[in-house]
Amino acid sequence: MERNIGLAEFIQQLRQELNKAILASSNEDLKFDLGPVGLELSITAERSVDASGKVSFMVIDAGMEGKRSAATTQLIKLVLDPRRESAPNERVSISGTDVSGER
Template structure:
Protein backbone atom coordinates (compact mmCIF):
# COMPACT_ATOMS: atom_id res chain seq x y z
CA UNK A 1 0.00 0.00 0.00
CA UNK A 2 1.04 3.61 -0.56
CA UNK A 3 -0.13 6.78 1.20
CA UNK A 4 -2.67 8.90 -0.70
CA UNK A 5 -0.40 11.94 -0.29
CA UNK A 6 2.38 10.05 -2.10
CA UNK A 7 0.04 9.20 -5.00
CA UNK A 8 -0.84 12.89 -5.41
CA UNK A 9 2.84 13.87 -5.09
CA UNK A 10 3.76 11.43 -7.88
CA UNK A 11 0.94 12.78 -10.07
CA UNK A 12 2.30 16.31 -9.53
CA UNK A 13 5.81 15.09 -10.48
CA UNK A 14 4.47 13.49 -13.68
CA UNK A 15 2.69 16.72 -14.66
CA UNK A 16 5.89 18.71 -14.03
CA UNK A 17 7.84 16.25 -16.19
CA UNK A 18 5.26 16.51 -19.00
CA UNK A 19 5.42 20.32 -18.93
CA UNK A 20 9.23 20.22 -19.10
CA UNK A 21 9.23 17.61 -21.90
CA UNK A 22 6.73 19.66 -23.93
CA UNK A 23 8.79 22.85 -23.90
CA UNK A 24 9.31 24.07 -27.46
CA UNK A 25 6.74 21.70 -28.96
CA UNK A 26 4.29 23.02 -31.56
CA UNK A 27 1.26 21.15 -30.16
CA UNK A 28 -0.06 22.49 -26.87
CA UNK A 29 -2.39 20.80 -24.34
CA UNK A 30 -4.06 22.67 -21.50
CA UNK A 31 -4.44 20.44 -18.48
CA UNK A 32 -8.06 20.35 -17.33
CA UNK A 33 -9.67 18.63 -14.35
CA UNK A 34 -8.01 15.37 -13.36
CA UNK A 35 -10.23 12.62 -11.98
CA UNK A 36 -8.40 10.19 -9.73
CA UNK A 37 -10.24 7.14 -8.41
CA UNK A 38 -8.50 4.92 -5.87
CA UNK A 39 -9.33 2.29 -3.28
CA UNK A 40 -8.15 3.28 0.17
CA UNK A 41 -7.78 1.72 3.58
CA UNK A 42 -8.17 4.14 6.46
CA UNK A 43 -5.97 3.53 9.51
CA UNK A 44 -5.98 5.32 12.82
CA UNK A 45 -2.98 5.48 15.14
CA UNK A 46 -3.75 5.89 18.82
CA UNK A 47 -1.67 7.87 21.29
CA UNK A 48 -0.72 11.46 22.01
CA UNK A 49 0.03 12.28 18.36
CA UNK A 50 -2.81 10.23 16.89
CA UNK A 51 -3.22 10.30 13.11
CA UNK A 52 -5.65 9.12 10.50
CA UNK A 53 -3.99 7.92 7.28
CA UNK A 54 -5.35 7.03 3.89
CA UNK A 55 -3.47 4.19 2.20
CA UNK A 56 -4.05 3.49 -1.50
CA UNK A 57 -4.40 -0.21 -2.25
CA UNK A 58 -2.25 -1.32 -5.15
CA UNK A 59 -3.02 -4.30 -7.41
CA UNK A 60 -0.62 -6.57 -5.50
CA UNK A 61 -2.13 -5.63 -2.13
CA UNK A 62 -5.73 -6.38 -3.14
CA UNK A 63 -5.64 -9.96 -1.83
CA UNK A 64 -4.06 -8.92 1.47
CA UNK A 65 -6.69 -6.37 2.49
CA UNK A 66 -10.24 -7.35 3.34
CA UNK A 67 -12.79 -5.99 0.88
CA UNK A 68 -14.86 -4.73 3.83
CA UNK A 69 -11.94 -2.58 5.01
CA UNK A 70 -11.52 -0.66 1.73
CA UNK A 71 -13.37 2.38 0.42
CA UNK A 72 -13.40 3.74 -3.13
CA UNK A 73 -12.56 7.45 -3.24
CA UNK A 74 -12.91 9.68 -6.30
CA UNK A 75 -11.03 12.99 -6.30
CA UNK A 76 -11.35 15.73 -8.91
CA UNK A 77 -8.19 17.82 -8.95
CA UNK A 78 -7.97 21.23 -10.67
CA UNK A 79 -4.25 21.78 -11.35
CA UNK A 80 -2.99 25.38 -11.26
CA UNK A 81 0.45 26.90 -11.71
CA UNK A 82 1.44 28.35 -8.31
CA UNK A 83 2.95 31.57 -9.68
CA UNK A 84 0.07 32.55 -11.97
CA UNK A 85 -2.97 30.58 -10.79
CA UNK A 86 -3.55 29.51 -14.40
CA UNK A 87 -4.04 25.96 -15.65
CA UNK A 88 -0.75 24.39 -16.68
CA UNK A 89 0.00 23.75 -20.32
CA UNK A 90 1.97 20.73 -21.39
CA UNK A 91 3.91 22.59 -24.10
CA UNK A 92 6.26 25.45 -24.83
CA UNK A 93 5.74 29.20 -24.90
CA UNK A 94 2.44 30.74 -25.98
CA UNK A 95 1.87 31.75 -29.58
CA UNK A 96 0.20 35.16 -30.24
CA UNK A 97 -3.57 34.78 -30.85
CA UNK A 98 -3.61 31.25 -29.42
CA UNK A 99 -6.34 30.25 -26.96
Protein backbone atom coordinates in the same frame (compact mmCIF):
# COMPACT_ATOMS: atom_id res chain seq x y z
CA MET B 1 5.65 -7.70 -1.69
CA GLU B 2 3.12 -5.09 -0.63
CA ARG B 3 4.25 -1.48 -0.50
CA ASN B 4 1.82 0.94 1.04
CA ILE B 5 1.93 4.48 -0.25
CA GLY B 6 0.29 7.33 1.57
CA LEU B 7 -2.32 9.41 -0.21
CA ALA B 8 -0.18 12.56 0.12
CA GLU B 9 2.85 10.77 -1.36
CA PHE B 10 0.71 9.44 -4.22
CA ILE B 11 -0.51 12.95 -5.07
CA GLN B 12 3.06 14.30 -4.79
CA GLN B 13 4.27 11.68 -7.29
CA LEU B 14 1.40 12.58 -9.63
CA ARG B 15 2.40 16.25 -9.34
CA GLN B 16 6.00 15.36 -10.23
CA GLU B 17 4.87 13.41 -13.32
CA LEU B 18 2.69 16.30 -14.49
CA ASN B 19 5.61 18.69 -13.99
CA LYS B 20 7.81 16.42 -16.13
CA ALA B 21 5.21 16.52 -18.89
CA ILE B 22 5.00 20.33 -18.69
CA LEU B 23 8.79 20.68 -18.90
CA ALA B 24 8.98 18.20 -21.79
CA SER B 25 6.48 20.30 -23.74
CA SER B 26 8.51 23.49 -23.71
CA ASN B 27 9.82 22.93 -27.27
CA GLU B 28 6.74 21.20 -28.67
CA ASP B 29 4.51 22.89 -31.23
CA LEU B 30 1.40 20.92 -30.25
CA LYS B 31 0.26 21.41 -26.66
CA PHE B 32 -2.78 20.33 -24.66
CA ASP B 33 -4.50 22.23 -21.88
CA LEU B 34 -4.42 20.24 -18.69
CA GLY B 35 -7.96 20.07 -17.42
CA PRO B 36 -9.25 18.46 -14.26
CA VAL B 37 -7.46 15.23 -13.35
CA GLY B 38 -9.86 12.54 -12.14
CA LEU B 39 -8.56 9.78 -9.89
CA GLU B 40 -10.36 6.75 -8.54
CA LEU B 41 -8.38 5.07 -5.78
CA SER B 42 -8.88 2.21 -3.38
CA ILE B 43 -7.59 3.24 0.03
CA THR B 44 -7.49 1.99 3.58
CA ALA B 45 -7.74 4.13 6.66
CA GLU B 46 -5.28 2.97 9.30
CA ARG B 47 -5.27 4.37 12.82
CA SER B 48 -1.94 4.58 14.63
CA VAL B 49 -1.68 2.35 17.69
CA ASP B 50 0.44 4.87 19.59
CA ALA B 51 -0.92 7.66 21.78
CA SER B 52 -1.42 10.04 18.84
CA GLY B 53 -4.22 7.95 17.34
CA LYS B 54 -3.40 9.55 13.96
CA VAL B 55 -5.26 8.22 10.91
CA SER B 56 -3.30 7.48 7.72
CA PHE B 57 -4.86 6.99 4.30
CA MET B 58 -2.93 4.42 2.27
CA VAL B 59 -3.44 3.83 -1.47
CA ILE B 60 -3.85 0.14 -2.26
CA ASP B 61 -1.81 -1.37 -5.07
CA ALA B 62 -4.24 -2.79 -7.67
CA GLY B 63 -2.59 -6.20 -7.32
CA MET B 64 -3.12 -6.22 -3.57
CA GLU B 65 -6.76 -5.12 -3.52
CA GLY B 66 -8.15 -8.64 -3.37
CA LYS B 67 -6.04 -9.43 -0.33
CA ARG B 68 -7.74 -6.81 1.86
CA SER B 69 -11.10 -7.29 3.48
CA ALA B 70 -13.91 -5.23 1.98
CA ALA B 71 -14.61 -3.73 5.40
CA THR B 72 -11.25 -1.93 5.50
CA THR B 73 -11.16 -0.77 1.87
CA GLN B 74 -12.81 2.40 0.60
CA LEU B 75 -13.09 3.69 -2.95
CA ILE B 76 -12.56 7.44 -3.21
CA LYS B 77 -12.84 9.73 -6.19
CA LEU B 78 -10.74 12.89 -6.39
CA VAL B 79 -10.86 15.59 -9.03
CA LEU B 80 -7.78 17.80 -9.07
CA ASP B 81 -7.64 20.98 -11.15
CA PRO B 82 -3.90 21.68 -11.52
CA ARG B 83 -2.90 25.35 -11.49
CA ARG B 84 0.41 27.14 -11.12
CA GLU B 85 0.75 29.32 -8.04
CA SER B 86 2.31 32.05 -10.18
CA ALA B 87 -0.69 32.09 -12.58
CA PRO B 88 -3.70 30.54 -10.85
CA ASN B 89 -6.22 31.77 -13.46
CA GLU B 90 -4.40 30.25 -16.43
CA ARG B 91 -4.72 26.69 -17.71
CA VAL B 92 -1.56 24.59 -17.70
CA SER B 93 -0.42 23.14 -21.05
CA ILE B 94 1.40 19.84 -21.50
CA SER B 95 2.62 17.65 -24.32
CA GLY B 96 5.15 14.95 -24.79
CA THR B 97 6.15 11.93 -26.78
CA ASP B 98 4.13 8.73 -26.86
CA VAL B 99 5.15 6.08 -24.38
CA SER B 100 4.67 2.42 -25.28
CA GLY B 101 1.62 0.99 -23.48
CA GLU B 102 0.32 4.44 -22.52
CA ARG B 103 -3.45 4.92 -22.54
